[in-house]
Amino acid sequence: MSRDRALLDRALERGEQDGGSVEFKERLLRDVHLEGGRRESLAAQLRHRLLSGDGEATYVVGVTDDGGLAGIDHDTFSESMDVLSLLAEEADAHIDDVQTWGIRSEAGTASGGLVGVARVRDGSILETDDEHLVVGTAGHVDHGKSTLVGSLVTGTADDGDGATRAYLDVQPHEVERGLSADLSYAVYGFDDDGPVHVRNPDRKADRAKVVEEADRLVSFVDTVGHEPWLRTTIRGLVGQKLDYGLLVVAADDGPTQTTREHLGVLLATELPTIVAITKTDAVSDERVEEVEREVERLLRDVDKSPLRVARHGVDAAVEEINERVVPIVTTSAITMEGLDTLDELFDRLPKTSQDAGEFRMYVDRSYSVTGVGAVASGTVMSGEVEAGDELLLGPMPDGRFQEVEVRSIEMHYHRVDRARAGRIVGIALKGVKESAIERGMVLLPREADPEPVREFEAEVMVLNHPTRIGDGYEPVVHLETIGEAASFSPENGRLLPGDTGETTVRFKFRPYLIEEGQKFVFREGRSKGVGTVTEVHPAD
Ligand code: GDP
Numbered sequence: 001m002s003r004d005r006a007l008l009d010r011a012l013e014r015g016e017q018d019g020g021s022v023e024f025k026e027r028l029l030r031d032v033h034l035e036g037g038r039r040e041s042l043a044a045q046l047r048h049r050l051l052s053g054d055g056e057a058t059y060v061v062g063v064t065d066d067g068g069l070a071g072i073d074h075d076t077f078s079e080s081m082d083v084l085s086l087l088a089e090e091a092d093a094h095i096d097d098v099q100t101w102g103i104r105s106e107a108g109t110a111s112g113g114l115v116g117v118a119r120v121r122d123g124s125i126l127e128t129d130d131e132h133l134v135v136g137t138a139g140h141v142d143h144g145k146s147t148l149v150g151s152l153v154t155g156t157a158d159d160g161d162g163a164t165r166a167y168l169d170v171q172p173h174e175v176e177r178g179l180s181a182d183l184s185y186a187v188y189g190f191d192d193d194g195p196v197h198v199r200n201p202d203r204k205a206d207r208a209k210v211v212e213e214a215d216r217l218v219s220f221v222d223t224v225g226h227e228p229w230l231r232t233t234i235r236g237l238v239g240q241k242l243d244y245g246l247l248v249v250a251a252d253d254g255p256t257q258t259t260r261e262h263l264g265v266l267l268a269t270e271l272p273t274i275v276a277i278t279k280t281d282a283v284s285d286e287r288v289e290e291v292e293r294e295v296e297r298l299l300r301d302v303d304k305s306p307l308r309v310a311r312h313g314v315d316a317a318v319e320e321i322n323e324r325v326v327p328i329v330t331t332s333a334i335t336m337e338g339l340d341t342l343d344e345l346f347d348r349l350p351k352t353s354q355d356a357g358e359f360r361m362y363v364d365r366s367y368s369v370t371g372v373g374a375v376a377s378g379t380v381m382s383g384e385v386e387a388g389d390e391l392l393l394g395p396m397p398d399g400r401f402q403e404v405e406v407r408s409i410e411m412h413y414h415r416v417d418r419a420r421a422g423r424i425v426g427i428a429l430k431g432v433k434e435s436a437i438e439r440g441m442v443l444l445p446r447e448a449d450p451e452p453v454r455e456f457e458a459e460v461m462v463l464n465h466p467t468r469i470g471d472g473y474e475p476v477v478h479l480e481t482i483g484e485a486a487s488f489s490p491e492n493g494r495l496l497p498g499d500t501g502e503t504t505v506r507f508k509f510r511p512y513l514i515e516e517g518q519k520f521v522f523r524e525g526r527s528k529g530v531g532t533v534t535e536v537h538p539a540d
């Protein structure tokens with residue numbers, strides 16, 4: 001378990017006392033705890049806990065009343081946090097911190113569920129309007145990702161033994177409303193004088209200080225690191241707004257098959273990406289040069305233009321980086337070579353997630369709130385949404401779009417009047433029942449003239465498949481928040497691993513709103529690949 005285990009132990013030790021500020025809950029469910037009189041009495045209980053704790057209450061979730069570790073699954077935990085945040089809102093408070101711990105099952109695997117501690121504070125939170133860059137990291141295991149990020153955020157060299165990495169290897173997940181887990185594992189910032197480092201990335205207080213002092217924040221999100229998390233991380237990748245990708249390649253090993261796959265996934269989502277060649281201290285200059293050339297070849301193979309930052313300068317990298325131009329930086333966490341270059345890039349790179357265009361949001365989840373009704377949550381993809389807006393929701397399974405109206409918008413546990421691109425929001429809707437809302441549906445303006453799509457043409461690349469893919473291949477296609485079985489009919493009857501090819505893709509069960517140019521990931525068993533929508537056929 002993680003080093004902050006002390007927090008959980010303290011809460012368990014203090015226990016739940018009448019007149020105390022600690023409350024134990026096994027789980028909080030929408031259908032049970034927000035219905036009837038429960039909502040009011042639970043909100044009253046929370047207010048009481050807040051008063052006892054001088055404006056701060058601690059909720060331990062996933063435990064029995066007497067403090068036994070029950071453990072609940074990720075979805076239930078996430079739902080419990082949703083419910084707690086709504087209760088908090090009613091009690092005029094907010095959740096300001098959540099930590100979770102995995103419980104080991106008898107067999108010793110970490111599948112015994114989650115226990116979490118949520119801190120609730122009086123009053124509402126201040127939205128920080130600081131610029132916030134979100135960087136998705138990827139790369140072969142042991143290629144130095146954690147060490148590089150650790151050295152960047154702390155501003156200190158690694159001792160060659162992974163000292164800076166140790167901070168980051170066990171990560172209590174911050175739980176973001178409406179997502180199963182916020183995957184951010186490190187943050188640092190910049191002010192007028194340069195980087196604002198965090199002394200110990202594990203300490204909440206140290207991180208909070210950075211958030212307070214810096215004018216610009218940079219968060220690192222693990223995108224494609226761990227195979228068991230692939231489903232979540234793909235959603236993290238395609239359903240969440242990242243600004244840049246950071247792919248590490250160790251100078252000793254050079255690019256591997258995993259490097260190739262991760263690069264494929266990052267670029268398939270058109271994420272502007274930086275490649276960091278790590279561990280340059282461990283090899284000769286000739287070897288570094290060789291790996292740089294290998295990386296350049298890899299990029300050119302997929303139609304990208306490499307840009308060596310040491311040769312062309314940071315100005316050029318900042319100006320030219322896009323979905324096609326990929327800066328390469330050589331680094332060492334031991335000598336700190338290249339870290340100042342990365343600092344300068346992260347200080348100056350523009351935010352890429354755009355506000356422009358008309359409002360669009362792919363629905364990630366839906367739930368029903370007593371007194372509020374149906375709520376759809378997700379990340380605003382483009383444009384802006386305001387309370388009172390008249391929208392369309394769909395397509396429904398029969399291809400129809402439903403007229404709805406925005407009753408209210410909630411962001412990060414708080415009600416807001418409007419939300420713009422990049423924000424994770426819950427939108428309460430008039431005109432639709434919660435049971436009719438499904439993940440993968442879209443909210444867009446009433447004036448839009450959307451056509452549902454059952455079948456489309458795509459250019460795909462098979463990243464990893466034991467044999468050829470033929471007619472009848474049925475992977476799950478992940479596009480924005482859509483995750484749906486589809487059947488492939490390749491143009492030439494088959495697709496080979498490593499090849500790019502054309503295929504017709506047909507959703508097996510229902511249409512969705514998709515558009516030319518959208519990127520997707522597909523997966524079946526251990527095989528996976530990436531694709532781009534080239535042409536859509538209106539639903540038939
Ligand atoms: P990750 O799996 O990609 O997160 O890799 P880690 O950050 O855990 O690093 C794997 C190993 O490589 C650790 O033993 C690190 O100490 C070592 N390592 C990481 N960066 C460097 C570096 O710049 N130079 C050297 N010599 N070793 C490094």
Ligand code: MG
Pocket residue numbers: 142145146147169
């Ligand atoms: Mg690591």
